[in-house]
Amino acid sequence: MTSETALPNTDSARNSAPRFHRAWAVAIVTFLALVGAAAFRAAPSVLIDPLHDDFGWSRATISASVSVNLILYGLTAPFAAALMERFGIRKVVTAALVLISLGSGLTIFMTSSWQLILLWGVFVGLGTGSMALAFVATVVDRWFVGKRGLVTGILTAGGAAGQLVFLPVLAKLAEVYDWKSVAFTVAFAALAVVPFVLLFLRNYPSDVGTTPYGAPADYVAPAVHVNGRGGAAGRALSVLSKAARTKVFWLLAITFAICGASTNGLVGTHFVPAAHDHGMPVTTAASLLAVVGIFDIVGTIASGWFTDRMDSRKLLAFYYLFRGISLLFLPLLLANTVHPPMLAFVIFYGLDWVATVPPTVALCRKHFGADAPIVFGWVLASHQIGAGVVAFLAGLVRDQIGSYNAAFLVAGGLCGIAAVLSLMIAARPKPELSESSI
Structure with a gap:
């Protein structure tokens, strides 16, 4: 059972209108934290071959550690969202960054593959999972009323783009020095963000005497859940129990699992070795x-921006359809040099990489109301399960048949299925789901 207490909401906070709203400072720190966490998630692509050469481990074994990382990243998210309700955003994010730094730094001393799975898979999986997209949903829901879709897009882009932009730097380090220099760099990057989190990140607008950005004059802060029996875990599981009884939850979970399989799991992990x-x-x-x-x-x-103005279901269908088409062409484009068709794929696929996140978050908010951040955490868990399974299977396929082509083709077909399922999501939420909370 849970109890509720209302957040304080003062007239002075409502009437104040600073030129630079504190919500934007919180968004900037959130962006930096996501980029810091993204560094380690970029590492697998450039370390599969160096670890294979250095230790003699098979690509399937190395990919297994990536799978553990991706799956824990997803499974941790809903519990982290509940922990943020209980202990606050700042404490959870600080602990997550320290855990990422610890897991990355200790890999320098590993000698066995089980240590790779423990450090790279478990430690960093738990740390990055605590700063997953459910973290984005929590920050946006608490600090923004206006421009929610746009801010969600910016923060999501920061995490995903940070992961990919780190790649050339990490690849160069691995080439000039060795893979250990990559692990050290990631550990430092995660730890460097901690002071900014401690100094600038706050849990609620009321903590600094203001209201969310874009809040109307008659804004009343929503109730805050105080974890009762079962604590954060009980809260996360109770939300799952309620959401899992709805069709919309399973449609969102399945489509987002395919999203993870076709991005982080396949291209994010295996594009570099495939090329x-x-x-x-x-x-x-x-x-x-x-x-x-x-x-x-x-x-x-x-x-x-489009999510604030258009039907999120149609946006998802469009994104998945064209992502699938691009993946079907990818095996024909891989070559020893960069050529115009490959550049066209990179641009097209890049525009679609995590464009699915803002409409998925919006649909969670629309159908599940106050429970949306935790529901999205569970939907994200399915994303990472899909990513983890495909990260392992693609490595296994490469070991068995010597090519990634089959994996790219299957992923393209799955994206077509996701496009159809997106259109099956109900246009309007059931009142008992969107207006009530657990």
Whole structure:
């Protein structure tokens, strides 16, 4: 059972209208934290071959650690959202960054594959999962009433683009020095963000005597859930129990699982080694993924803008359909050099990389109301399960048949299915889901 207490809401806070709203400072720090966490999530693409060469571990074994990381990243998200309700955003994010730094730094001393799975998979998976997109949903829901779709797009782009933009830097470090320099750099990047989180991140607008950005004059802060029996875990599981009884939850979960499979799990993890199989230098392939990240910023921010104005279901169908088409062409485009059709793929795919996030968050908010951040955490868990399964299977396919082509083709077909399922989501929420909370 849970109890509720209302957040304080003062007239002075409501009447104040600073030129620079504190919500934007919180958004900037959130952006930096997401970029810091993204550094380690960029590492797998450039370390699969170096770890294989250094330790002799199979690509399937190395991919297994990536799978553990991706799955824990997703499964941690809903519990982290509940922990943020109980202990506050600042404490959870600080602990997550320290855990990422610890997990990355200790990999320098590993000698066995189980240590890779423990540190790279478990430690960093838990840390990055605590700063997953459910973190974005929580910050946006608390600090913004206006421009929610746009801010969601910007923060999402920051995390995803940061992951890809780090790639050329990490690839160069691995090439000039070794993979240990990559692990050290990531550990430092995560730890460097901690002071900014401690200084500037706050849990609620009321903590600094203001209201969310874009709040109307008669704004009343929503009730805050105080974890009762079962604590944060009980809260997260109770939300899942309620949401799982609805069709819309499963449609969102399945489509987002396909999203994860076709981005983080496949392209994010295996594009660099797949291009290297065709003779392309690792640094060149990593640079192409960095370009994906640059266009992802444009695409995801635009998606947030469109989400504020258009039917999120139709946006999702469009994104999944064209992502699937691009993946079907990818096996034909891989070569030892960069050519115009490959650049066209990189631009097109980059615009679509995580454009699915703003409309998915919006649909969670529309159908599940106050429970939306935790519901989205569970939807994100499905995203990462899809990513983790495909990260492992694609590595296994490469070991068995010597090519990634089959994995790219299957992912393209799955995206077509996701497009159809997106249109099956109900246009209007059931009142008992959107207006009540657990």
